[in-house]
Amino acid sequence: MELKKSDVTNLWNINETTWDDVIDSGYKKVLADPGLDDAEIWDLHTSSGGWFHPLHIHLGDFQILSRNGRAPFAYERGPKDVAYIGPDELVRVIMKFERRGRYMVHCHNLPHEDHDMMGQFRVGLGPDDADPHDPIEAAEPYVDTYPPDPA
Secondary structure, eight states: OEEEEOTTTOOEEETTBOHHHHHHTTSOOOSBOOOTTOEEEEEEEEOSSSOOEEEEEOSSOBEEEEETTBOOOGGGSSOBSEEEEOTTOEEEEEEEOOSOEEEEEEEOSHHHHHTTOEEEEEESOOTTSOOTTOTTTSSOOOOOOOSOOOO
């Protein structure tokens, strides 16, 4: 995944994709499409000239395999859900995808989030399949009955 500022729109993005692109696609545009129970290695790279990106990958933990071709730092060897990608760095991670659904990946650098530096990936679903974990569709609305209505 390439993390950078677009030369065209001047917006921070992932693989030239912003969250507006996801919305415009009817939430079908994805950055990755692993199958259920697949394990994948992702390269997280920035060539943004002096900027860093704490990249948060939703769904589960991943393991950092390398940083710029070298072993990760000692504190990076445990399970992670955020990887610090420094200026002009390449961080390689591995994750296993054990739950169906659509999940976000985004930069935790707030100005970058404000620039729509977010995307989604899809696990074990087709482009038109409903997401079983969609917060709008997954559960019945809660109706608050306290205090009880006077009768």
